[in-house]
Amino acid sequence: MKWGIMVMKLKTFFINRGILLNDFQRFGWLGACYLLVLLFTIPLKIFMLYSRPEDPGLRYAEVYARIFQFDPSQSFLHLASLILVPVLTGLLLFRYLQDSRAADMIHALPIRRETFYNTHVVTGIILLFLPLIFTALISWALVAGLGLEHINSTDIFSWLFTGLLVNLLFFISSVAVGMITGMTVLQGVLSLILLLLPSGLSLLLLHNVGIYLYGFAYDFYFLKTGSLSPLLRLTEISSSYPLQSVEIAAYLLTSIVLYLVGRYLYRRRQIEAAGNALAFDVLHPLFKYAVTFCFMLLLGSYFYQVQGSMAWTYFGYLLGSLLAYFLTEILLNKSLQVFQWRRIRDYGIYALAMLGLIGLFHYDFTGFEKRLPELGNVKSVYLDTYFYPLIHVPAVNTQAYGDIEYVEYHSPVKAMFNERKNIADIYSLHQAIAANRLDHKESFLSKHPLGYENVCLAYELENGSFIYRQYQITSSEYADRLKPIYESLEYKKLHNKILSIKLADVDLIEINAFDRNKTLRLTDAGLIAQAVAALQKDVCAETYEEIKNMDQRPPWAHVTLFLGNNYRIDQDWKKTYFNFEQWLKETGKYNQARLLPGQDFTSAIVDKNPYLNKQDTSKRPGQENLPELENKPGILKITDPEKLELCLLSYNTNSEQALYKVVFLLNNGRTFSGFISEADAPAFIKEHFGF
Numbered sequence: 001m002k003w004g005i006m007v008m009k010l011k012t013f014f015i016n017r018g019i020l021l022n023d024f025q026r027f028g029w030l031g032a033c034y035l036l037v038l039l040f041t042i043p044l045k046i047f048m049l050y051s052r053p054e055d056p057g058l059r060y061a062e063v064y065a066r067i068f069q070f071d072p073s074q075s076f077l078h079l080a081s082l083i084l085v086p087v088l089t090g091l092l093l094f095r096y097l098q099d100s101r102a103a104d105m106i107h108a109l110p111i112r113r114e115t116f117y118n119t120h121v122v123t124g125i126i127l128l129f130l131p132l133i134f135t136a137l138i139s140w141a142l143v144a145g146l147g148l149e150h151i152n153s154t155d156i157f158s159w160l161f162t163g164l165l166v167n168l169l170f171f172i173s174s175v176a177v178g179m180i181t182g183m184t185v186l187q188g189v190l191s192l193i194l195l196l197l198p199s200g201l202s203l204l205l206l207h208n209v210g211i212y213l214y215g216f217a218y219d220f221y222f223l224k225t226g227s228l229s230p231l232l233r234l235t236e237i238s239s240s241y242p243l244q245s246v247e248i249a250a251y252l253l254t255s256i257v258l259y260l261v262g263r264y265l266y267r268r269r270q271i272e273a274a275g276n277a278l279a280f281d282v283l284h285p286l287f288k289y290a291v292t293f294c295f296m297l298l299l300g301s302y303f304y305q306v307q308g309s310m311a312w313t314y315f316g317y318l319l320g321s322l323l324a325y326f327l328t329e330i331l332l333n334k335s336l337q338v339f340q341w342r343r344i345r346d347y348g349i350y351a352l353a354m355l356g357l358i359g360l361f362h363y364d365f366t367g368f369e370k371r372l373p374e375l376g377n378v379k380s381v382y383l384d385t386y387f388y389p390l391i392h393v394p395a396v397n398t399q400a401y402g403d404i405e406y407v408e409y410h411s412p413v414k415a416m417f418n419e420r421k422n423i424a425d426i427y428s429l430h431q432a433i434a435a436n437r438l439d440h441k442e443s444f445l446s447k448h449p450l451g452y453e454n455v456c457l458a459y460e461l462e463n464g465s466f467i468y469r470q471y472q473i474t475s476s477e478y479a480d481r482l483k484p485i486y487e488s489l490e491y492k493k494l495h496n497k498i499l500s501i502k503l504a505d506v507d508l509i510e511i512n513a514f515d516r517n518k519t520l521r522l523t524d525a526g527l528i529a530q531a532v533a534a535l536q537k538d539v540c541a542e543t544y545e546e547i548k549n550m551d552q553r554p555p556w557a558h559v560t561l562f563l564g565n566n567y568r569i570d571q572d573w574k575k576t577y578f579n580f581e582q583w584l585k586e587t588g589k590y591n592q593a594r595l596l597p598g599q600d601f602t603s604a605i606v607d608k609n610p611y612l613n614k615q616d617t618s619k620r621p622g623q624e625n626l627p628e629l630e631n632k633p634g635i636l637k638i639t640d641p642e643k644l645e646l647c648l649l650s651y652n653t654n655s656e657q658a659l660y661k662v663v664f665l666l667n668n669g670r671t672f673s674g675f676i677s678e679a680d681a682p683a684f685i686k687e688h689f690g691f
Helices: 002-014 017-041 043-050 060-067 076-093 100-107 113-146 153-178 184-212 218-228 230-234 245-268 281-307 310-333 341-362 420-435 437-446 475-486 489-495 525-540 544-548 578-586 626-630 641-650 683-688
Strands: 378-384 398-401 404-408 452-461 466-474 506-513 519-522 557-563 567-573 601-608 636-638 660-666 671-676
Touching (some): 017 043, 017 113, 076 113, 076 153, 076 184, 076 230, 113 153, 113 245, 153 230, 153 245, 184 218, 184 230, 184 281, 184 341, 281 310, 310 341, 420 437, 420 452, 420 466, 420 475, 466 475, 475 544, 489 525, 506 525, 519 525, 525 567, 601 626, 601 641
Parallel strands (some): 404 567
Antiparallel strands (some): 398 404, 452 466, 557 567, 601 636, 660 671
8 A cells, every 4th residue: 555655656746647638638639640640651651552553673672661761862751750740849848938927827836847847758758659659550560461571570660669769869859958948949940950969060170170180081080970960860770771779878878868957957947038048047158159169160161162262261260250159149138239348359259269279270289290100000001082981881782684683793892901012002102192291281271173082091000999091182193102002913802803703603794895785795604714814814914004094095895794692793894904805806706895897887087176175065975966077177087997996996085185086976876976185196187187
């Protein structure tokens, strides 16, 4: 009997039944609307897809799986409801706090403030959780009743668990924010900002630090910022990238902390705070300078990104900080009379502090830009033009070939170098970049030069730690240091899957001629082994210039290797692959694998390049007015097979500095075109145009 009395007292202390029922009567419509939206976006969508006519080309497993994902491109209404309804629930349940008369009347009741707070929180959780649970149960029953094999219970449970977790976090965040503001609209805005803050603030800080610190690995840290915000992370959740245990624990812990903070603030909140931007005066300086700082960074980043100029960046800092500082003062004081000496003085102190901070970063007070790890402590080095492969495992991409789906084996490579010579060469490259940092920094602070490329480095040290650097360099300036790295066998093995395959796994090789529906298929095991060996020999012999394809010459054909374990590898047959070319000639298959003068096309037209030193891009290659071009005075029309072959060998896709333009006329009436530089132009073209 005593235990029962204690339990009843505990329940009464924690929540109030009358307030709970009143909340359900007032806001039950919100849960009903939420349920209708969820039913429309989940079970109804399943039934609609089930009722479609059978489409043999449609991958139903993938389509059904997307229903339970949170990708905004699949169902914006689904994602928006999961985000906005919890925030709206927090706004409505505690709306009375933003009205002083309503708050005074309600708090006059003989009920503890903690009980009010707990009861509204429980109401919100029930209103949000029941629609999610009902939707999951109805979806499960529908899937079982229709006998759908493409959806399993795990998919539904994963969706339900994720929905419950993020709804709890978003709702508690909205409630906690409602305790520190006296305006409903501001509560909604600040709730969304709070959910975006970890990623948004990190991104602003990273971008602005990257402006001043040459070598700062902005892209690496940028890739990690998305997962910091639960709002952004929700849009990424899928079967291939589910919530991790650390994230689940963090979201639960954050919800508990925000619940406790909200309850603490609710007990101490004054009724008179209704209508004020902030309910506690002690938060005014923090809010004012935080908004000023963030808006300063935002406009500075914007002007730097758009204009590429430090002068515009500083203007953005000034404009952003001035606007944010005085607009915040107007909001907090509810008056336009904020341009007073005291506030102008405080802004001046803030501006001087920011100038000092910018100066410290501008002159690299930490020595970051010239700091390199000790070469002897380096275990391995990652080198590539981007950091994505170092962080993410890309999702499997399949492509049907007949009745079989082949996995495309061209996923980004995690280019970790372990050979000591390559590590030393990469280190030497890094030393040269760091030594020229002042010139490079000045160049990239003022503008982004053309023809640059990213160099992303990640040193793995013997103690297991990593050092990250990122640079933008002109490859021509460092060609002598890049050359030994690119020409190393380790680099080629990392970037050419054909060097690491097993011949026994290759079932089929398909060679598709460039710009022509012309295909050669090899199924004989002996021929496959010879073809792979020839390609491997050519790949291993490639020079730095050929790897970078500096002359931008299209390949002869595209080679696809289909492996027995349902993988496929794509490889170009470049015009420098002489071993593979010789093998095709020896086996009599050369004419079947590439475009040939006389067989596939019989003529070509050469003219002066109309794009040279011009910005006219209204006509792209392949969109020529052929009759107009054929009747143009001074053009060169070629029909000799040997001359056509020379043109085919020497043409490229770079229109910027090419002196000539060439259009090839295929036998099927189609055309393809390119450009020929002065250095590569055959003698008969130079003679015709008087060079």
